[in-house]
Amino acid sequence: GTEKPRLVDDEEGGVLFLTSSSSSGYGYASIEKQRQRLPVYKYRTAILYLVESHATTIVVGETGSGKTTQIPQYLKEAGWAEGGRVIACTQPRRLAVQAVASRVAEEMGVKLGEEVGYTIRFEDATNPGTTVIKFLTDGVLLREMMGDPLLTKYSVVMVDEAHERSISTDIVLGLLKKIQRRRSDLRLIISSATIEAKSMSDFFQPSSRRHRGSESVEPGLKMEPAILSVEGRGFNVQIHYLEEPVSDYVRAAVSTVLLIHDKEPFGDILVFLTGEEDIEAAVKQLTDDIQDRKISSGLIVLPLYSGLPRAEQDLIFSPTSRGKRKVVISTNIAETSLTLEGVVYLIDSGFSKQQFYNPITDIENLVVAPISQASARQRAGRAGRVRPGKCYRLYTEEYFLKEMSAQGIPEIQRSNLVSCIIQLKALGIDNILGFDWPASPSPESMIRALEILYSLEVLDDDAKLISPVGFHVAEIPLEPMISKMILSSNQLGCSEEILTISAVLSVQSIWVTGRGVRKEFDEAKMRFAAAEGDHVTFLNVYKGFLESGKSSNWCYKNYINYHAMKKVVEIREQLQRIAQRLGIDLKSCEGNLQAVRKAVTAGFFANACRLEPYSHNGMYKTLRASQEVYIHPSSVLFRVNPKWVLYQSIVSTDRRYMRNVISIEPSWLTEVAPHFYQKQGL
Numbered sequence: 001g002t003e004k005p006r007l008v009d010d011e012e013g014g015v016l017f018l019t020s021s022s023s024s025g026y027g028y029a030s031i032e033k034q035r036q037r038l039p040v041y042k043y044r045t046a047i048l049y050l051v052e053s054h055a056t057t058i059v060v061g062e063t064g065s066g067k068t069t070q071i072p073q074y075l076k077e078a079g080w081a082e083g084g085r086v087i088a089c090t091q092p093r094r095l096a097v098q099a100v101a102s103r104v105a106e107e108m109g110v111k112l113g114e115e116v117g118y119t120i121r122f123e124d125a126t127n128p129g130t131t132v133i134k135f136l137t138d139g140v141l142l143r144e145m146m147g148d149p150l151l152t153k154y155s156v157v158m159v160d161e162a163h164e165r166s167i168s169t170d171i172v173l174g175l176l177k178k179i180q181r182r183r184s185d186l187r188l189i190i191s192s193a194t195i196e197a198k199s200m201s202d203f204f205q206p207s208s209r210r211h212r213g214s215e216s217v218e219p220g221l222k223m224e225p226a227i228l229s230v231e232g233r234g235f236n237v238q239i240h241y242l243e244e245p246v247s248d249y250v251r252a253a254v255s256t257v258l259l260i261h262d263k264e265p266f267g268d269i270l271v272f273l274t275g276e277e278d279i280e281a282a283v284k285q286l287t288d289d290i291q292d293r294k295i296s297s298g299l300i301v302l303p304l305y306s307g308l309p310r311a312e313q314d315l316i317f318s319p320t321s322r323g324k325r326k327v328v329i330s331t332n333i334a335e336t337s338l339t340l341e342g343v344v345y346l347i348d349s350g351f352s353k354q355q356f357y358n359p360i361t362d363i364e365n366l367v368v369a370p371i372s373q374a375s376a377r378q379r380a381g382r383a384g385r386v387r388p389g390k391c392y393r394l395y396t397e398e399y400f401l402k403e404m405s406a407q408g409i410p411e412i413q414r415s416n417l418v419s420c421i422i423q424l425k426a427l428g429i430d431n432i433l434g435f436d437w438p439a440s441p442s443p444e445s446m447i448r449a450l451e452i453l454y455s456l457e458v459l460d461d462d463a464k465l466i467s468p469v470g471f472h473v474a475e476i477p478l479e480p481m482i483s484k485m486i487l488s489s490n491q492l493g494c495s496e497e498i499l500t501i502s503a504v505l506s507v508q509s510i511w512v513t514g515r516g517v518r519k520e521f522d523e524a525k526m527r528f529a530a531a532e533g534d535h536v537t538f539l540n541v542y543k544g545f546l547e548s549g550k551s552s553n554w555c556y557k558n559y560i561n562y563h564a565m566k567k568v569v570e571i572r573e574q575l576q577r578i579a580q581r582l583g584i585d586l587k588s589c590e591g592n593l594q595a596v597r598k599a600v601t602a603g604f605f606a607n608a609c610r611l612e613p614y615s616h617n618g619m620y621k622t623l624r625a626s627q628e629v630y631i632h633p634s635s636v637l638f639r640v641n642p643k644w645v646l647y648q649s650i651v652s653t654d655r656r657y658m659r660n661v662i663s664i665e666p667s668w669l670t671e672v673a674p675h676f677y678q679k680q681g682l
């Protein structure tokens, strides 16, 4: 049951404080007790038995049942980490990797980065001598295969969150299946929050063709996958729909939070929005509304999205004190990757940010799109962790039934495949079409990607990687276009500048947009703005940051995100090490910006656009497919509208906007990518 906090007047001390008639909160149990209470605990022996006797074990269990944090520990306790072997657990998301690793380290009472460590791109918190449980993104595992194709140091690889069907998860699954044929001592655990286990199980089913080479199978080891379903202990969640659709889901979410806070007993609120922008907008509206009503509300409002500083992440997981109510406003990261204890009320906008790629137009879009019914159910389930909960869907029941698709589409079927294909090529998988995919990508996307890789001069006429450029591009842990830009900067004598630009392009945004007045922000940005475009502007910001002594105060004054800049410095150091290893001379072009722009063109020529003649509203068309695009208002070239530009990525809202834009000369296009542009008649 829930106890309303009582207000007690302590007359002697003359202070007011809040108390509660019960103290049996989840925050009080010992860690060992908490572990034993998790649903997976009852299956500990069964899981260990299945892993021992089966090459592949599929574990299905609802979010929060303890799959991620417990199974790696069970494996270690059972000896799978002895003799220098390591247990790996992959996650699709970086933020989840860090959060889960730190939780497991805490449960085991060890320092993070020793027995329990994690690796994400540009951040390695492991100790090769001592780490026995390692959390990593599936992208990082893929990179590890380039150095160690059979993943020899791992005894068990747990591929977690398989239901998300992220592109790297799918590739990793396909590759692990190949590895298993050569290493029967390797055990796989596929864990998933939904019962879609059947298709996974079919995928791992041995067929005669697939097991041609498995002469070294351990006696008694079963190659058919085992499926184990962990029964949850979720409470009932009451679903509420809107009667009429709303147009502004941020506003609707904020009103619903306040309504719950007014009318409902204590219990935390989790809100699903789509990304940093709408989350920060909701945080601001909520904070303003609370101030307007001049009540000391007891509401603690916390955002949750990737790119959030560590200290803020930790607040999300700390138990809510009595008399307070936590409101976490999150991206879909809290849908299944992270569990927040104490959530009783759930507000679902019905949207998430999703990547869509159209091979015909060659445009990859990050768009706010409706979630699937399966996701909506997952989200609702988050409210039934500690007691019966309530879920408020900011859409109508009819919309849920008629408009939302039953399941999401695997990412591999809605992504640009350039990165994916180059990695497979580097791993020696030459027959990409014949690769055993859990879900096949479309042939159009594959052809498109091959064409771009061919134009980047990393693949030859037989679609084999060209040595050494192709292998170098694959080795740099960045998207191939950025890697190619780095390699090209070597001949152009501007590697110092291009490394800085690459580092900035690898963080989300170096600007702080949420704070203060738009005009002040624009003025601050103009201090760094370069006529050539955003990339050159980044060089000015980086220089200013270094000259300020990497000062956070300087960042604050200039509307620059201090954490992002620190990350840029770190990433740049790592890229510099990689560049040196690849034999790139570190050289500055000393202000010869043409060299910098040419290097950017050598990487991003496929994203070239031309301003429409007589366009009064800044409309551009992509050279490749004549798609309408506009310069994003956050770009320094917004309203400047040079005739020829390149962009890094597209975001779609009311229009398709180009992000990170630089002006170029059209003659460079045919110079750097003759095959690609010969048909254009430039």
Ligand code: ADP
Binding pocket: 038, 061, 062, 063, 064, 065, 066, 067, 068, 069, 070, 099, 100, 102, 103, 317, 336, 337, 338, 339, 341
């Ligand atoms: P699953 O992978 O099945 O979704 P997890 O292993 O992630 O479940 O979580 C199991 C439990 O561990 C959660 O219900 C939560 O109580 C606790 N937990 C997980 N991560 C954290 C954390 N960072 N801080 C506090 N508790 C956590």
Ligand code: MG
Binding pocket: 064, 067, 068, 069, 160, 161, 336, 337
């Ligand atoms: Mg999990």
